[in-house]
Amino acid sequence: MTSSAILEELWTIIEDRAAHPVEGSYTTHILTHRKGVDKALEKVGEESVEFIIAIKNKEPKAIASEAADLLYHTLLALKAAEVDPSAVYAELESRRKP
DSSP states (O other): OOHHHHHHHHHHHHHHHHHSOOTTOHHHHHHTOTTTHHHHHHHHHHHHHHHHHHHHTTOHHHHHHHHHHHHHHHHHHHHHTTOOHHHHHHHHHHHOOO
């Protein structure tokens, strides 16, 4: 699976959980939490710190794991804010210098 395909698959799952909550699903738990978007943002903050620590400690396996957690929770926060990742991709593309 390509790197972009896995992000698209995760987004599809996140959208499905938002539209059709599943009991016991972590994604559903974050998206329907009583704190609303704040819960997703708390997780982004937590995972950011863990990612930074992993890099500072030069732990390649932990870096990859924490980066994955950070990307996943960023997608959850985007969903909670009703922003499609395509807007992020378009922004990144617009910043690309020829």
